[in-house]
Amino acid sequence: MLYFDHSASTPPYEEVIETMMQVMKKHYANPSSLHAGGVEAAGLIQRSRALIAEQMKTTKGSWLFTSGGTESNNLAIKGVAKQYRSRGNHIIATSIEHASVHETLKQLEAEGYLVTYVPVSSSGHVQVKHIQAAITKDTILVTVMHVNNEIGTIQPIQEIGEMLKEYPKTIFHVDAVQSMGKLRLDPDGWGIDLVSGSAHKLRGPRGIGFLYVREGVKLYPLSSGGTHELGFRAGTENVPAIVAAAKALRLSVEGSVQRKNRMELLSKQLRSFIQSKQELKLNGAEPLAPNIIHFSYPGMKPEVIVHMLEQNGIIASTKSACSSKDNKPSRVLLALGASEKHASGGVRISLGDEHEQKHMNELSLALTRIIEQLKPLERSSTY
Template identity: 45%
Template sequence: MIYLDNSATTKPHPSVLKSFQQVSESFFANPSSIHQLGGEAEKLLFKAKEQAAELLHVNTNEIIFTSGGTEGNNMAIKGIAFEHQARGKHIITSQIEHPSVMEACMALEKLGFTITYLPVDEKGVISIEDLKHAIQNDTILISIMHVNNEIGSIQPIEEIGEIAKKHPKLFFHVDHVQGVGKVPLKLNNCGIDLCTISGHKIHGLKGTGILYVNNRTKLFPLFHGGSQEQAIRSGTENLAGSVAIVKALRLIKERHANERSNLAEVHRYLREELQHIDGIIINTPEKPAAPHIINFSVPGLKPEVIIHMLGEKKIFISTKSACSSKQKDESRILAACGLSKERTISALRISLSYDTTRKEIEAFVQELESAVNQLKEVME
């Protein structure tokens, strides 16, 4: 099997699975219980928070454990909107955000909020000047993703953070789900107030995540109840999941430190090989782009047919975001980049991990070229 759909989800690391099982067996008590077993669970939860904060270089009380990217994004966007709506109802985002950001913003529009959806250039990057001009007196939030999940473009988060610093009345949220462990992002003292991380994108488990909320930021909670997670996210804590995502975060950071040049090399080789296949057009920009995503189009051919042909060879790739890939329409992201219809409806995405080898890419390229040629012959 050759798995090249790591932006949709990653294979859990064995040690992450082991830590989840050990905690589930030995620390099954409710951290809110006042007996000794509950106290032990609470200590472990606090230790997990300390470790997460250390890995992200933030304060312990700025870590909120969540169920993943969708919850984290909704918690950040709606939490700011509902808490600060008396001061303003204007939010700025981009046209190429993840569905969990786009749909959250569209839902807020129905409640009377005004959303500015910034356009992107052909590389999938917003204009800093557009952002500056979009900020109004009643702007309460900027929400911009770090790495795009379909084409891998990288937004100028540092520059946006500097602009946000000049407007202390607004908050800046970053969806960092695709960037963690591949494209570094500084959180402390850089203008970022909220940051979303998901466990299953970094060889952790589905249903685990982290939302960084800096100390100056107040959110209206989406869940009300027992006031867990500093009353931002009520509900009995997923202790085993929290320990597991911290383990995954530690491992992915170690792999980035030690193996990022290997990943970049595999990415470079893949890009070069794709350029040699007749009929393929690469949509992912050379720069600025993440080292694990390549999006390309095969105009005239249906992407789902290619996916199924490769799947029969035990090679797995995807089309768009896994959260929208079953909708048979064009890629909203590529359309926002101004690409032609024939490219936006024929796009495929390859997403690598640190486990991906050059040998696997060689096999994939060979099978892809064979599939493309075979389909062209049928159509002639």
């Protein structure tokens, strides 16, 4: 089977698996304990923290460890909202944020916070001027994803960060789950206060995430207990996963330039094929992440195409893994101005390190066969 669902989860590096096993065997002591075993475990966490800071070139803040991208986003957004409530109650986000951001904001709205969802263009990009126009004296947070998890559009994070320097009381959070370790990301240089990441999106273990917190930014803890993770997140740390996650990030960053160049060629090939088929519609436009290709077959249920791809030995997905089991039209495609019919038929292809040109050829041939099979059914009410 060809696995084209790397945006949902990635196969861990062999070195990462080996590292995690070794730490589980040798360093099982609680890192909060004062005995030698605890001190050694705590040292591994600190070295992992330092390694991530080195790889991400951050010197103005600290990296926390969470249970994943969802918790990182929740802690960043709710932590700011509750910590700085006396400063204001207004938050700005784009209309195409990941569910872990979107649903968090909906919860805060129910608690009395005001949220402005800035629209994106038909290509899937937000304009800096629209974010700036939404800022008020009560704006405490701007949250914008770096790469959209569904269609792969890259947002102008650097430009937004530069603009927000004019608003020192407004905190800037970036959901970098789909870009960390893959694309250039400079939290310190771009004026980002909070950055979320997830290890299993960059060939690390599941259940471990990252959150960068710029020095001086305070977060209201979402869990009560001990003073773990610099006091922002109570709970005994998952030492094996932390060490393995740091290693996965290092390996990903070290190969990021070569990977990006290679994937740009592969995605260009696949996008050209999709554009050559009148039945298919490519979603999103440059700048795009090189590893995500998203298209629709208007009038066809995406799960039908995904199951037919699987019958051809290819694993793909409909939208984000978090939302793939609901039957609603894509919230992201609707935000781009797509019709409900178009927004109901999206399929995501996401590339990984193992893919080569021959795999693009296999995928293109499979899609050609599927289109020929589905053509007679295009006008059927069944689909």
